Amino acid sequence: MSNGQDTKTFFLDDDEIPFEEGQTIIQAALTAGKYIPHLCYHPEFKPHGSCKLCTVRIDSRTVATEDGQTVKIPGRAAASCTTPAQAGQHVESEVPELLDLRRTLVQMLLVEGNHYCPSCEKSGKCMLQGLAYDLGVMSPHFPQYFSKREVDATHPDILLDFNRCILCELCVRASAEVDKKGVFSLSGRGNTKHLICNSESGELGDTNLAATDKAANVCPVGVILHKRHGFEVPYGQRRFDTAPISDNAVQYAPVKEQV
Amino acid sequence: MNATASTPVKRKLKVATTSLAGCFGCHMSFLDIDERILDLVELIEFDRSPLTDIKHCSPNCDIGIIEGGVCNAENVHVLHEFRKNCKILIAMGACAINGGLPAQRNSLDIRDILAAVYAQPGRGVHVPNDPEIPLLLNEVHPLHEVVKIDYFLPGCPPSGDAIWKFLTDLLAGRTPTLGHGLIHYD
Numbered sequence: 001m002s003n004g005q006d007t008k009t010f011f012l013d014d015d016e017i018p019f020e021e022g023q024t025i026i027q028a029a030l031t032a033g034k035y036i037p038h039l040c041y042h043p044e045f046k047p048h049g050s051c052k053l054c055t056v057r058i059d060s061r062t063v064a065t066e067d068g069q070t071v072k073i074p075g076r077a078a079a080s081c082t083t084p085a086q087a088g089q090h091v092e093s094e095v096p097e098l099l100d101l102r103r104t105l106v107q108m109l110l111v112e113g114n115h116y117c118p119s120c121e122k123s124g125k126c127m128l129q130g131l132a133y134d135l136g137v138m139s140p141h142f143p144q145y146f147s148k149r150e151v152d153a154t155h156p157d158i159l160l161d162f163n164r165c166i167l168c169e170l171c172v173r174a175s176a177e178v179d180k181k182g183v184f185s186l187s188g189r190g191n192t193k194h195l196i197c198n199s200e201s202g203e204l205g206d207t208n209l210a211a212t213d214k215a216a217n218v219c220p221v222g223v224i225l226h227k228r229h230g231f232e233v234p235y236g237q238r239r240f241d242t243a244p245i246s247d248n249a250v251q252y253a254p255v256k257e258q259v
Numbered sequence: 260m261n262a263t264a265s266t267p268v269k270r271k272l273k274v275a276t277t278s279l280a281g282c283f284g285c286h287m288s289f290l291d292i293d294e295r296i297l298d299l300v301e302l303i304e305f306d307r308s309p310l311t312d313i314k315h316c317s318p319n320c321d322i323g324i325i326e327g328g329v330c331n332a333e334n335v336h337v338l339h340e341f342r343k344n345c346k347i348l349i350a351m352g353a354c355a356i357n358g359g360l361p362a363q364r365n366s367l368d369i370r371d372i373l374a375a376v377y378a379q380p381g382r383g384v385h386v387p388n389d390p391e392i393p394l395l396l397n398e399v400h401p402l403h404e405v406v407k408i409d410y411f412l413p414g415c416p417p418s419g420d421a422i423w424k425f426l427t428d429l430l431a432g433r434t435p436t437l438g439h440g441l442i443h444y445d
Contacts, residue, residue: 116357118360123444133442139356
């Protein structure tokens with residue numbers, strides 16, 4: 001794989017992954033076509049490190065005890081989207097412990113919002129749903145929260161359904177960093193935290209969001225929806241009908257190859 | 260020991276099914292296993308089910324398959340009857356698992372819903388109150404919030420292939436797994 005003496009690499013599970021100085025673990029992994037589950041990470045924005053789905057273990061050790069047994073000392077857990085890659089690191093991702101924790105995180109997100117896939121037009125291309133499929137989430141496990149949230153249909157082209165918001169801040173970052181509009185923000189703390197629109201009325205229709213803005217096209221779940229475009233792709237042909245989310249690592253890679 | 264005993268005949272597992280606050284779509288999808296139902300009835304016999312019209316569970320059912328969430332008092336009674344009589348309970352379909360589409364009324368006040376549904380122009384609101392009509396709960400709940408559920412089979416509905424894979428795994432003593440293409444929430 002290495003084409004020069006100075007190519008730095010680290011190990012992700014059993015694979016040797018090359019990286020450039022300054023790349024995070026997830027950037028290097030995705031560039032190499034190795035998928036690490038994630039929700040709030042997006043190659044075009046600054047890492048956020050909030051969803052914790054991309055958590056990996058770094059440099060676990062196995063030591064021999066006095067009575068001849070071996071004990072595994074787990075390495076530190078870190079969000080791979082905010083942790084710089086370092087040469088020689090041993091990173092664990094696809095291990096039962098982390099898969100269980102990721103499954104639990106997804107289950108908590110699913111019961112916190114009102115995620116009714118059968119009536120959601122994002123179904124089949126929703127990252128939360130795709131991740132849940134991939135992690136084998138068969139049950140909610142937790143009691144349903146049944147949060148009461150409104151929808152905002154005031155914008156001529158965009159519908160906001162806050163019931164499905166996972167607070168990843170991708171729209172917030174896209175609007176601030178790319179569109180330079182600052183249309184979205186998060187407000188409140190703890191379980192009152194919610195997405196708001198920066199206009200005097202608080203309504204999306206009174207902001208200058210355009211349907212072509214990055215912020216209007218970055219939502220990983222079914223919050224920011226384009227009106228008159230629902231259910232355009234038939235059941236069976238949608239993205240996660242045809243391939244699981246983990247098959248699309250290169251799609252999220254920071255350096256896009258020809259896909 | 261009786262040396263003349265031939266191969267023991269395996270007892271067929273008793274399977275009960277019902278639909279609570281569901282649309283019977285999961286039961287229809289169950290029938291999408293098509294001719295494989297002939298293989299299935301070699302292994303199981305149906306007890307209480309819309310397919311047999313038996314009204315109550317036998318006390319020794321092996322598997323109970325429940326479609327739909329819990330939206331009224333009768334649903335609660337039926338669910339408890341299944342839990343009491345079935346060794347294994349399966350929540351089948353989106354509504355059984357998270358309330359599904361019926362649970363979208365949970366953000367509304369039940370009085371407002373009844374008033375809107377039973378308003379008659381010029382004659383006020385007449386909500387039916389016959390004692391035979393089960394009382395609505397103020398919220399629709401998934402099954403696992405009322406009784407212990409052993410297995411969950413997601414989908415709206417789960418496809419015939421998913422139901423077949425799930426049941427054959429379970430009958431063979433394996434933990435049911437679906438995998439890509441069979442696991443669906445819609």
